[in-house]
Amino acid sequence: MQTPLLPRWGLAAARVLAVAGVLLAPLVTDTFALLAFTVYLVMAMLALSLAFIWGFGGILCFGQAAFFGLGAYAYAIGAINFGPGTGALLLAIAVPAAFAALLGYFMFYGRISDVYLGVITLAVTLILFNLANSTSGPQYRIGQALLGGFNGIPSIPTLTLPGQDAPLEPEGLFRLVGLLLIVAYAGLRWLLRTRFGQVVVAVRENERRAELLGYDARLHKLAVFAIGGAIAGLAGCLYANWGAFVNPGVFGLAQSAQIIIWVIVGGRGTLIGPMIGCVAIQWMVTALGGQQTVDTGLVLGVVLALFVMLIPRGIAPTVAGWFSRTQKAGQP
Amino acid sequence: MDLAAIFSLEVVGAIATLVLMSIGLAVVFGMMKIINLAHGEFMMLGGYVAILATNRLGISIWISMLVLAPLVVGLFGVLVERLLVRHLYGRMIDTMLATWGLSLALVGLATMVFGNTTVGISSPLTGFAVGSYQTSGYTLFVIAVAVAVLAGLWLLFRFTDLGLCARASMQNAAMAAALGANPGRIYTLTFGLGAALSGLGGAVLAPVTGIIPTIGASYIAKAFITVIGGGSSVITGSLAASSLFGTVSQAVTFAATPVLGEVALLAAAIVLIRLLPQGITGRFFKRSI
Numbered sequence: 326m327q328t329p330l331l332p333r334w335g336l337a338a339a340r341v342l343a344v345a346g347v348l349l350a351p352l353v354t355d356t357f358a359l360l361a362f363t364v365y366l367v368m369a370m371l372a373l374s375l376a377f378i379w380g381f382g383g384i385l386c387f388g389q390a391a392f393f394g395l396g397a398y399a400y401a402i403g404a405i406n407f408g409p410g411t412g413a414l415l416l417a418i419a420v421p422a423a424f425a426a427l428l429g430y431f432m433f434y435g436r437i438s439d440v441y442l443g444v445i446t447l448a449v450t451l452i453l454f455n456l457a458n459s460t461s462g463p464q465y466r467i468g469q470a471l472l473g474g475f476n477g478i479p480s481i482p483t484l485t486l487p488g489q490d491a492p493l494e495p496e497g498l499f500r501l502v503g504l505l506l507i508v509a510y511a512g513l514r515w516l517l518r519t520r521f522g523q524v525v526v527a528v529r530e531n532e533r534r535a536e537l538l539g540y541d542a543r544l545h546k547l548a549v550f551a552i553g554g555a556i557a558g559l560a561g562c563l564y565a566n567w568g569a570f571v572n573p574g575v576f577g578l579a580q581s582a583q584i585i586i587w588v589i590v591g592g593r594g595t596l597i598g599p600m601i602g603c604v605a606i607q608w609m610v611t612a613l614g615g616q617q618t619v620d621t622g623l624v625l626g627v628v629l630a631l632f633v634m635l636i637p638r639g640i641a642p643t644v645a646g647w648f649s650r651t652q653k654a655g656q657p
Numbered sequence: 658m659d660l661a662a663i664f665s666l667e668v669v670g671a672i673a674t675l676v677l678m679s680i681g682l683a684v685v686f687g688m689m690k691i692i693n694l695a696h697g698e699f700m701m702l703g704g705y706v707a708i709l710a711t712n713r714l715g716i717s718i719w720i721s722m723l724v725l726a727p728l729v730v731g732l733f734g735v736l737v738e739r740l741l742v743r744h745l746y747g748r749m750i751d752t753m754l755a756t757w758g759l760s761l762a763l764v765g766l767a768t769m770v771f772g773n774t775t776v777g778i779s780s781p782l783t784g785f786a787v788g789s790y791q792t793s794g795y796t797l798f799v800i801a802v803a804v805a806v807l808a809g810l811w812l813l814f815r816f817t818d819l820g821l822c823a824r825a826s827m828q829n830a831a832m833a834a835a836l837g838a839n840p841g842r843i844y845t846l847t848f849g850l851g852a853a854l855s856g857l858g859g860a861v862l863a864p865v866t867g868i869i870p871t872i873g874a875s876y877i878a879k880a881f882i883t884v885i886g887g888g889s890s891v892i893t894g895s896l897a898a899s900s901l902f903g904t905v906s907q908a909v910t911f912a913a914t915p916v917l918g919e920v921a922l923l924a925a926a927i928v929l930i931r932l933l934p935q936g937i938t939g940r941f942f943k944r945s946i
Contacts, residue, residue: 385750435931440692440749441885445927448878452923455875459916578874582761589754623765630758633751634744 340507347503351496360567361611363499365604367563370506372587372603373596374556377513380593381522382549383529385439388446389584391453392421392554394575396561398457401478401571406468409482409492417562418555425554429547436543450581457573477572484566493566502563509556513596516552525549579622583610586629592639601641659788664911666787670796671910672903673803677862678876679883680806680895681855686884687891688827688847691742692749694756696880697873698763699852700859703730704868705771707860708778718781723802726860727853734852738845746844760873767870777867795864802861806854811892814946823847824946879919882926888936893945897937902926 351359375389399420403413428449432442461474470478483492484501493501516522527535528542536542565571574580583606591602606625613621636643682696693699703726710721741759745752782794814820823843825833830840859868859876866872883902887894905925910918933940 431927431931435934437930437934440753441930441934443750443753444692444881444885445930448882448923448926451874451878452919455919456916459914578871579761582757585754585757620765620769622761623769626758626760626762626765628758629761630741630755633755633758634741637751 356495359499363502363567365607366502366506367560369600369603370560372599374553375584375588376596376599378553385443386446387443388450389557390580391450392557393561395421396558397565397571397575400562400565401481402467402470404482405470409484411487418558421558422551422555426551429550433543433546454573454576479570481565481569589632592641595641598641662787663790668904668907671907672899673800675883675899675903676803677858679880681851682880683884683891683895685851692753695760696855697877698760699730699855700876701873703856703859704863707863708776722860727857730856731849731853735849738848764870775867775869778864780864886926886929888938890938890945893942894938
């Protein structure tokens with residue numbers, strides 16, 4: 326067991342603060358900042374999905390963007406065809422989850438090693454990118470939704486919550502995203518404490534030992550992968566809502582790379598670390614976007630290589646390590 | 658009859674293209690068990706070297722493509738091995754991530770230096786006719802280069818001292834070192850050789866595709882599934898997997914569209930890995946190089 330970052334009351338206080346922050350932030354910020362915060366939180370949810378798959382399931386998925394993109398496209402197609410209600414939202418969760426389960430079946434039941442797994446997920450993402458890029462023209466349509474190839478799908482209707490007539494305003498979307506993120510985070514923490522979660526961590530630690538103790542490692546990995554795919558799909562759906570637009574860039578290599586970088590920088594083996602890493606990197610990318618001299622990809626690549634070589638554990642575990650060490654040193 | 662001839666030529670051309678895309682990666686992966694995610698960017702560098710040396714410096718395209726590009730990229734590979742990969746031996750996942758960082762950084766750097774536009778070079782060979790069909794003579798050249806690369810590698814690994822030392826170091830580094838080989842130097846040379854082959858592949862394919870900083874992404878997926886599908890034997894595996902995937906993708910391309918051809922290639926790869934997790938040479942031709 327890793328040492329918790331905060332004592333129990335601190336954790337409760339952090340939860341209250343998080344919920345309060347999500348509910349009150351729209352009152353004190355302007356719309357522009359709110360939109361920026363919304364996309365940070367959407368990406369934090371994406372980071373959370375990989376933090377779960379990689380940090381706890383031990384599955385190195387280079388193609389988390391595939392599920393994100395599938396979620397975004399599924400929501401867009403669903404919303405255009407049968408309205409932006411709960412149905413489209415559920416579709417955006419179900420499609421990536423099913424795709425992850427199918428892909429996971431081939432990978433885990435084929436007993437592919439970690440490294441091949443990374444390569445296959447990367448290849449699948451690239452193929453989806455090429456596929457989505459080549460769907461321009463009126464013959465590529467699903468129902469009433471034109472896929473639009475490189476240009477993507479514009480003017481996606483914004484989500485309408487059940488029992489309401491009007492689509493969500495930016496404030497409502499921000500609150501929804503924040504609450505869903507908190508729910509996903511709390512849900513994953515709960516899941517990791519159940520018997521299922523314990524077995525998942527056991528499989529990560531030593532797959533053969535877990536199997537010899539009678540647990541089906543393949544099934545557990547498959548389930549973790551599908552859950553991660555579902556959360557990434559939800560993030561994709563919220564992203565499509567945020568911009569009312571989706572294009573094949575969501576499947577792009579840059580997107581996949583960023584997710585990995587968030588988790589590496591934030592720290593594998595924690596759920597909160599990758600979310601912090603995500604916000605920090607997003608902030609850095611936004612700041613870098615304002616100047617012309619240095620390419621963002623160059624900086625991201627250097628950050629990734631440096632973290633792997635110098636701080637392989639990431640920020641959150643390293644900082645937590647400092648605290649637990651100072652505590653121990655302070656005790657007699 | 659003419660159609661059959663053209664079709665076979667296209668299939669062999671697709672296989673040769675896959676060989677050129679994947680052989681540099683196969684050498685590094687097969688010999689050193691290192692997954693080099695910057696492979697596509699090494700190819701991109703090779704393409705830039707070939708095109709810029711021809712267009713700006715006026716060097717003959719054959720020299721810049723077949724000599725200069727592998728040389729420059731090979732030296733760059735040696736540098737990368739010394740500075741980056743060397744520190745991460747035995748940490749496969751970390752190597753993968755670090756080379757991915759390198760890949761992103763190279764794409765960013767190339768975008769800053771060359772700009773985000775495609776530069777091209779005209780194919781140096783004219784087309785020829787088979788019956789009533791016109792085809793590109795460059796396809797024949799690609800096939801010839803692929804054959805030459807495979808044959809050269811086979812001779813290198815099979816008959817030279819360096820090849821013997823390299824194969825010995827890969828099987829048991831400690832034992833090879835005890836017998837007088839220098840594994841550190843051999844790893845550097847092998848990585849450099851792999852990089853040089855990537856550069857050659859990128860340069861030879863540059864007249865077909867044109868070069869843009871992000872072109873690595875379009876190579877890397879195919880290169881990887883070919884190497885993984887091939888398994889641990891460098892030459893046999895690469896050839897076997899290229900033949901299988903090249904035939905499948907070209908047949909589907911002929912029947913439907915190039916995009917569906919790529920999808921078919923991926924589907925074939927996933928099914929193959931489900932059936933043969935160790936790749937083709939994990940089951941067949943086990944003793945080959």
